[in-house]
Amino acid sequence: MAYQALYRVYRPQTFHDLAGQQHIAQTLQNALTKQQFSHAYLFTGPRGTGKTSAAKIFAKAINCEHAPVAEPCNECAACRGITSGSIADVIEIDAASNNGVDEIRDIRDKVKYAPSEVRYKVYIIDEVHMLSTGAFNALLKTLEEPPEHAVFILATTEPQKIPLTIISRCQQFDFRRIPSSEIFERLRFVVQNQKIDAEDEALQLIAKASEGGMRDALSVLDQTAAYSEATVTVQDVLDVTGMVAGLMVRDLIDLLEAGGAAGAVGKIGELLDQGKDPLRLIEQVLFYYRDLLLYKTSPELEDLLSRPHVDDDFCKQAEAVPAERLFQVINQLNSAFIEMKRTNHPRILLEMAVVRLCQPSELSNPSAGTASVPAALEKRIDNLEKQVRQLSVAPQPVHQQEQHQEQSHTRAPRRNKALRIPTAHINRVLTDATKEELVELRSVWAKVMAKIRSENVAAHAWMMESQPVASSAEGFVQAFKYDFHCQMVMENKNNIMGLVQSIVQDVTQKQKIMYPIPEETWKTMKKEFIARSKSSQDDNGGKKEEDPIIAEAKKLVGPDLLDIKD
Structure with missing residues (x-):
């Protein structure tokens, strides 16, 4: 008999064999024993996690000669026929190559005929998300009300592409990535059964490289066993998968943390010249830093680390690197990893990322929100903000308040007057303000402030304790909690006010002018405006006629240059 790949030989034949999917196996077994299984199922999850295997096991269980059973016997004619694929009533369809309306119509026409060899017709449609819109529509009614002898099992790796009308007619089961520990145990069983000599560390490395897919793990084991001379070693797995040995990654991390850009780039070049994959390499470095962060913050979570074991050298590295540095490096490596996937020259981006990591930490971090602000300036701004808050919020002693009460009352108007409020x-x-304009502006103000922070941290500091209090189609009034903040914004209007107005226009698609005003002054001005509006109404509810002298003055100089005083 011709040689069969390991993933075909060790394909699960019972629910007990489904690694890492106990929650699904238990649910399906209970439904089978109670004879309460559904007419349509949707199996979703990553590749190689057992979706189509579970579908075939389910098809055998409902058609087993000993049914109702929780597990197929795999000995009766029905079970053996479904396993070998000779039973015509269990139909497996690849939707990637049979995704047209005609194929689904053919299913719809034939499903009404009773099965010829077993009790239930089972349609297993793999990669169902590849069906066209017309094919989904043709399947819809049949899926909702199939004959009593028909069961549909849909499998997909991308459930978000399936119409909600299809999902609502199925019982959905989400298959999880299989833990590395369970993959490792399964691989040990396989090598013992196949009489393959393999190191445990090599099997652990295969389990890690498979990313939660049992089929991928068995394929790598099959390939590595063919590559190795006698015993499957760690080096054999590294050669086959393109991964880098842990010691080399550790040496590279030491060079990065020591700031040795030349040595780090040289090490990268040496590994790539040996045929290592740049994406695999940066992924290993990224996971190494992730392990350092997890171990540094939560040593008790050692089981969650991607590495097989923790040694003394790793512990020393975790203690030596600050947590902030780890966060920064992980962000930079993740950004570089994403960019490397989109380029035809990933080596260049990898070398750029390595050089950037070797630079002093005071340099800008492109992934941070305050990337454009040098560290010294940012520290100075923080100190100024603290001083402003202390001056503005710190309460005076009671005896000082009593002694200088009159002075404090007389000082406030002078301070407001010095601000030159655009009354x-x-x-x-x-006059032109509406509630709708204010509600719209306030609903997007958080987004406006976020953009201000990304553009100018200093401007964000002055605008932080303020909010829009009135808005019209052409302008809005911004009330500041502290007079000093309002003064700083007004004195820098060519910088701060222009930035704010530009961002408001980008977010709201409306060009508005900002008019800053202290909060206390705003309250007074608002009361005066309301009182003036009421007094302008006569007894019949109509508006009083405007003074002819004022009307003539407006015609001569315009309302903007006119200052009317009672």
């Missing part, structure tokens, strides 16, 4: 413009905004 006429604010009154015009209040």
Whole structure:
């Protein structure tokens, strides 16, 4: 008999053999024993996790001669026929190559005929997300109300591409990635059964490289066993998968943390010249830093690490590297990994990432929100913000308040007057303001502030304790909790105000002018405006006629240059 691949030889034949999917196996077994199974199922999950295997096991269980049973016997004619694929009533369809309307119509026409060899017709449609829209529509009614002798099992790796009308007619089961520990145990069983000599560390490395897929793990084991001379070793697995030995990765990390850019780039070149895959290499470095972070913050979670075991050298590295540095490096490596997937020259991006990691930590971090601000300037801004908050919020002693009460009352108007509040413009905004404009602006204000922070940290600091209080189609009034913040914004209007207005226009698609005002002054001005609006109404609810002198003055100089005083 011709040689069969290991993943075919050791394909699960019972629910007990499904590694890592106990939650699904238990549910299906209970439904089988109670004879309460559904007419349609949807199996979703990553590749190689047992979706089609579970579908065939289920098909054997409902058609087993000893049914109802929790497990197929795999000995009766029905079970053996379904396993070998000779039973015509269990139909496996690859939707990737049979995704048209005609194929689904053919199923719809034939499903009404009773099965000829077993009790139930079972349609297993693999990669069902590849069906066309017309094919899904043709399947819809049949899937909702199939004959009593028909069961549909749909399998897919991309459930988000399946119409909700199909999903709602199925019982959905999500297959999880298989833990590395269970893959390792299965591989040990396989090598013992096949009489293959293999090191445990090599099997652990295969389990890690398979990324939760049993089929991938068995394929790598099959390939490595053919490559090795006698015993499957760690080096054999590294050669076949393109991975890098842990010692080499550790040496590379030491060079990165020591700031040795030349040595790190040289080490990268040496590994790539040996045929290592750049994407595999940066992924291993990324997971190494991830392990350092997890071990540094939570040593008790050693089981979650991607490495087989923790040694003294690894512990020393975890203690030596600060947590902030680990966060920074992981962000940079992740960004580089994403970019490397999109380019035809991943080696260049990998070398750029390595050089950037070797630079001093004071340099900008492209993944951080404050990347454009040098560390010294950012520290100075933080100190200024603290001083401003202390000056603005710190309460005075009671005896000082009593002694200087009159002075504090007289100082406030002078401070507000020095700010040169644009009273006429604010009154015009209040006249044209609507509740809808204010609600719209406030609903996006968090997004506006986030953009301000990304553009200018200093501007964000001055704008932080403020909010829009009135808005019209052409402008909005911004009330500041602290007078000093309002003063800083108004004095830097060519910088801060222009930035804010530009960002508001980008977010709302409306061009508006910002008019800053202290919060206390705003409260007073708002009361005066409301009182003036009420007094302008006559007894019949109509508006009073405007003074002819004022009307003539407006015609001559315009309302913007006119300052009316009672």
